Amino acid sequence: MEVFEKLVIERDRHVGMVTIRQSAETNVLDSSLTAELSSAFLTLNQDAAVRAVILKAEGESFLAGADLKEISGLSVSQAYGFAEKAKALQDLIIHSGKPYIAVVNGYCLGSGLELILTCDFRISGPDALYGMPEINLGLIPGGGGITRLQMMVGKAHATDLIYTGKLLEPEEALSIGLVRKVSDRPLEDALLIAESLANKSSLAFAVAKQLFSRPEADDSTLINQEMRAFSMMFDYPDSLEGIGAFLEQRQPVFKERREMST
Template sequence: MMNQYKNLIVEMINSKVVVLKVNRPQARNALDTNLIMELSEAVAKVNAMEEIAVVILTGVEKVFIAGVDIKDLIGISVSQAFQIASKMKALRNEIIHSSKLFIAAINGYCLGGGLELALVCDIRIAQTNAKFGLPEINLGIIPGGGGVSLLSEIVGSAMARKMIFTGEIFSAHKAMEVKIISDIFEHVLEEGVLLAQSLSLKSQTAIAAAKRVMNSGVLQGNEVYLEKELYEFSFLFDYPDSVEGMGAFLEKRKPSFKN
């Protein structure tokens, strides 16, 4: 694959393993419209390459993905919010329905939309200093890319409610305790590459079949839930709390919600 992207580095480890490395360090690897489009294009290309077996998703420097870029969200309309959430949904579906295995090698902050992308990866491993969370509630909005439904599926309703309602940021050890990740490593990308190389030697037909079975159970139970989440996220942009929350974030002050 040619690395023709502005905010994404594509590295071929060998003929079967590829690394997609988010590269927006100036914005803590936050997802803007262009980056979402680049990721979608890269994932679609990988999915079309028969020889690729495993894809590793990670970020440059000390950040995985620190959510959606707030500058892209503040002051937008309901329809614009819906369009952004729909693009995230399309990217999420490219990963879920892929026959390839996706490994999230979480090397730092994994927040909001970043955590939502990690949650649809087949295997999630993290660096010792990684941080996790869905802090959207502090911005006057909710996760709109599957975070509410997918987190509930993985950690259970009680824990998901606490994490989403408080917007807490938690450690890799907490993430492992509640089963968001499977392993913690000091050098997560190196370990991810070793794991990917091992998995690439397995029967890809069998792996794809197992992935379809596991994902079908989750998706069949959550499809209505996921659609509801998308709409609820979008409609919140019609309320002043969303403007106040995101404005306060950009101005580095505490929000004053009018409710």
């Protein structure tokens, strides 16, 4: 079995479990974790004995977004490459014929929220917080978050989250359909779902999932437009100021508005 630095793969009968290890700081989705998650998902997707996958994290957060130190100062082309890698990771879940279940604790923000939007089930712990705070950094979601969030919770809730950068507590996330259940024992509940699905016809589930994943109004095009718009933000000073202010623990001072062609 492949050895990872930032995650662990376990197998319990027909259920595969990917656990993001607690980092020295709050868990963030950097390039090395993206690569490891991609390898883990590919491994489990190809394992015929695994019929359901659970994704969870150690510590006090699930994923608090991208690593801002890593993306600060990216060029437009580098930012688009970052978005492409995020999309490729998500595609391993979307195009898998197996159910993916996210168990969420603590912060689930930005690219972390984008990742769980691609899972088939989302089980929330009572301490979870959900949000798309990119606007506070002079950015927008870069991995399909606008498109998928609107599809899942509707335009009104999606615009509220993305325009304001607000955080949702578990019960509000449940009320708008962002998560399936709020539980004091989210992992146990996820295992019950996984074991139930593992006993279903894997072919029937895969076909049903494929049909649910069909694009409406050409979502692939919409997400590609998001990726291009996200990467273009790195050609403007607001993103540099927003990320810099966050890393320096101060309030950002954004300059007057500049138009951008997407």
